[in-house]
Amino acid sequence: MKIGVPIEIKNNENRVGMTPSGVFELTKRNHTVYVQKNAGFGSGFFDKDYTKAGATILDTIEEVYTAADMIVKVKEPIEKEYDLIKPHHVVFTYFHFASSEPLTKAMIKTKAACIAYETVEDHDGTLPLLIPMSEVAGRMSIQQGAKYLEKPIKGRGVLLGGVPGVPPGKVLVLGAGIVGIQAAKMAAGLGANVIIMDVNMKQLRHVCDIMPKNVITEFSNEYNIRKHIKDSDLIIGGVLLKGAKAPKLITRDMLKDMRPGTVIVDVAVDQGGCFETTKATTHEAPTYIIDDVVHYCVANMPGAVPYTSTVALTNVTLPYVIKLANEGWKQACQNSAPLNKGLNIVNGNIVYKEIAEAFNLEFSAS
Structure with missing residues (x-):
C-alpha cells in the first residue's frame, strides 16, 4: 500500500503521524511511504532520518495526498485539506467528529473511509489510541493551570504547592478516567489539595486505592460541583463520552460563584468541552477570560510537547497502520473488532x- 504522512497544518501542531521507525517497519513489509518535506521537524525527526528508513520525501501536501492510498495524520483535516481527500483514501487520524458538524459533513462529501483514533476500542472498553494523548493532556493540564494561576496572566496568584506557613492550592478534577487520574497525580505531586469527582464508584474506589492522602474522591453531581467550585483555584474538565459530545458540567451561571482569577482547563474541548463557556483556543492564544475566570481550552494540548506526544502516539498507532496496510481497510476492520469500532464515516455514510x-x-449500520 502507498501511505502518506503530511505536515500537520493546524495552528501550532508540531506532532507528526509517523516516526522514522514506523516508516522502517512499513517499508520492510514492501509498502511505500511518502512523507512531506519537514513533516517531522517539529517533533525532532528530520528528512534524512525518514529517507534512511526508506521513505520518499515529497515537497507539498498536494503531492502526498495524490500519491497515497492511506493518509496517516495526528489531527483532523482542516478546511484547506478537505478537497485533497478523495473517495479512494483511507484517513487514519484523530477526528473528534462530534465537536464539528462542518468537518463531519465535509468528510461525508469526500466518500473516503475515515477511521478515528479516538473510537478504536479494545474488548475491555478502553481506547488504546486515545490513552497516551489523554495521559499527556492530563499531566499538561496541571502544568498549564499552574502557570496561568500566576497573577501576571490574570490568575489568582496562587502557588499550587504552597510554602511553609501558607496552605497549598485546591484543584478540582472532574472525571476519574485517564485524564483525571494523570491530572490528580501531577497536582498531588506538586503538593496541592485535590478533589477528584466521577459518577463511577468503581473508578473512584480505584483512585482512592492508588492516590496519596492529599487526593480525595467524591461522587460527581451538580450539588457537589457547585460546592467545590467556590474555593477551588484550578478546575480540570476531563470527562469523556466515547465518540459523543462531552456533558456540560459547569454552566455559565456557575462562573459567578468562582473566585476572580480561578483557572479552568477543559481537556474535553476536542469533544465539545465540558464547560458551557468553552470555545476552542490555540497555543498561540491559549486563554480568554469570562466573568474574571481564566479559561484554557487549547484543542491540541499535546502538540506543545511534540516529541513526547509523537512517540507516545505512534507507539500505539503503528500496529494498526501496519494491519490496515497489509490487509486493506475493509479486511482489517472485519478481522479486528477494535479497529472496526474506529470506523466513523465510510462511502459518505x-x-x-x-x-x-x-x-x-x-x-x-456498518
Missing part, C-alpha cells in the same frame, strides 16, 4: 451512532 446523534444526521 456515518457508521458511528453517536456522531449521527450529535447532529441529527442519518446513521448507517
